[in-house]
Every structure is written in C-alpha cells, then in structure tokens.
Amino acid sequence: MTSQKHDKTADNKPLKIGITGGIGAGKSTVCKIFAALGIPVYDADSRAKRLLVEDSELMEQIRAAFGGEAYFPEGGLNRVWLAAQVFSKPDQLAQLNKLVHPRVGLDFESWYQQQEAPYVLKEAALLFEAGSYKSLDAVITVTAPQPLRLRRTLMRDEHRSREQVEDIMQRQLPEEERIQRSQFKIVNDEHSLVLPQVLRLHRQLLRRELPAAG
Template sequence: MKNHKPFLVGITGGIGSGKSTVAQIFSILSIPIYYADDRAKWLMAHDPHLKEQIIAAFGKESYSAEGELNRSFLASHVFADEDKVKLINSLVHPAVRKDFEAWSAAQKSPYVLKEAALLFETGSYQELDKVINVSAPLKLRMTRVLLRDPHRNEAQVNAIIDKQLPDEEKNNKADYVIKNTDNKLLIPQVLKIHQELLNTQIGN
C-alpha cells in the first residue's frame, strides 16, 4: 500500500443510538478511534491557547484558581444560552479539528474513525471522507438512555434529542447506515462496512 494519510471516516448517531458500542467493534478490528466529544473536554481543560480564549470570552470564573475547568459555571452561564453555546463552539471546534488532524496524521491504519455526536450539526462531517450514522428508533433510544443514565428524565433526554438532527436526515446525509435495533445484528453490519473501507483503500 502506498504511504499516505489515513482515510477519515466519521461515526455519529443520536443519543441512545449505540454509536459508542459500534465504535468499540471497530476498535476490536484494530481501527483507531478519535472520541471527539471526550477530546473536546480534555482540550478545554488542558490546551493553554483554548483556555485563554474561553477566559477572554466568559471570564475568569470559567476556571478554578487551580486552573481546572469550572463545569458548573459553564453549565449554568454558557450552555443555557444559545448564543453563548455558539460562541464556545466557535472556540472549541477549531481546537478539536487541529487536534484531530495531528492525531490522524500519526496513525498507521488504512482508515481512522472520528466518533462525535454532532458531526452533521457542526458541519465537521465535510472534513471527512465518509460518514457512518448509527440509527435506532426514537422509543428504543429513549429506553436505552433512561436505563443507562438513571439521573436523567424523559424531558431532559428530549431536550438533547431536539438539538440533534432527526435520524432520517442523518441517514440521508451519511454514506453508511448501521441499524442498531433489537432484531438486527451489529457485527455483520460493521464487518461489511469495514471490508468496503479496506477495499477502497486497496483500490487507491
């Protein structure tokens, strides 16, 4: 195989769709996974330039005296305000993009996966070669989330769902759709996509 940068594949899905489970299956196949949402939190806490930008935008209360991210302050003063959410996203998303570029360039795999809840909503899917959407019926997703996160109620889950594109729209935008329902096996679907992606790279 020619020496080139890895093929960039996104994996997304609404809350409770099971995208993390699907990502784990790809991980078992030795495909590197970049967890964008976790990485964004890490960068907000550790990237000096991003920290400076957040403090400039939202004040010193954004971090504790020890320099730790003040999550309760951000939750009550930033994430409750749609304009402030757009502002913080405009700071965090470029930092994540730069971090992902550096991470993916260091990988030796034929392709890598970027796992993120809001790939389509943020427009970051446009920087990827292919996108996989993990799809599941709304009722099943709600049941999964309430079982997984007992501290959440139905209204809170619906509030999160409202900020995400409808499943049908994601399916139409995605290159691949994995159906994570109770009567559909996940592993054969993942293996089929995995083989297609490998074949694409061999063809190049």
C-alpha cells in the same frame, strides 16, 4: 448504490471516516467493535473535555468569552457553572461550540498524522452540526428509534432527567437528515444484528470503496 475506489490509494493515507448518531444510538458501542478489528478511533467528545483543561489557548478563549468563573483557581473546569450558562441558551452554546470545535479539529489532524491503518474513525455526536464532516472521506450514522435512544440514555446517564435528554434530542440534527447526509448506515435497534453490519462495512473500507459521488 455504486461504489468506487478512493483516490487516496496512491498516497496510502488512511481514509478519514466519521461516525455519528443521535444521543443513545449506540455509536460508542459500534466503535468498540471497529477498535477490536484494529481500527484507530478518535473520540471527539472525550478529547474535547480534555482540551478544555489542557489546551491553554482554548482555556483563555473560554475565560474571555464566559468569564473567569468558567475555571476553578487551580485550573479545573467548572463544568456545572459552564453548563448552566449554555443550557437552553442556543446563542451561548453556539459560542462555546465555535471555540471548541476548531481546537478539536486541529487535535484530530495531529492525531491522524500518527496513525497507520487503512482507515480511521472520528466519533462525534455533532459531526454535521459542527461542519467537521467536510474534512472527512465518508460518514457512518448509527441509528435507532427515538424511544429506544431515550430509554438507553436515561439508563446510562442517571444525572440527566427525561426533559434534559429530550431537549438534547431536539437540538440535534433530525434522524432522517443525518441518515440522508451520510454515506453509510448501521442500524442498532436491538433487532438487527450489529456485528455483521460492521464486518461488511469494514471489508468495504479495507478495499477503500466509497459511494460514488452523485
């Protein structure tokens, strides 16, 4: 694969690099390595949880769309109730994402303006599904076999059943499509060493070399 110097070199703005992967792929672990190398990481999923209780405009939109039960009287998010409204209901989940993702996008841009680094990472599980990849310079997919991802998730998320995790996997982009739509791939299958992959990619991004278009 050929690469080219990215044209943002002139204005010296950090490259915006997305990092995604199916549930249990280990993208958060990979992000910790990048963070240890001094690269700022924006965790879209955790920021979204904060915005749901801190962004007054988003909170009003949630109440209008799902009802006042979405929040407790003191202002906290009724996560169990809201999850029940969208679980296994694609139209309701799409409505929730339609409200949350634009606010996360604005929050990311605000965060990005404060960063001083050769590049930044935006970590998000639904990078392609939400369409936010369109505003990024390149995307890294962290990949692992589905049985391994399932096992990791069940060990990590004791509150989730096997059926719930499999349902999440079914609703996420197929692994092959995610890889095909990404510019870079990191294999985290417990056989391939992750650190050398990250260091190699880190050096390439420091040189601001991205795959040539087409």
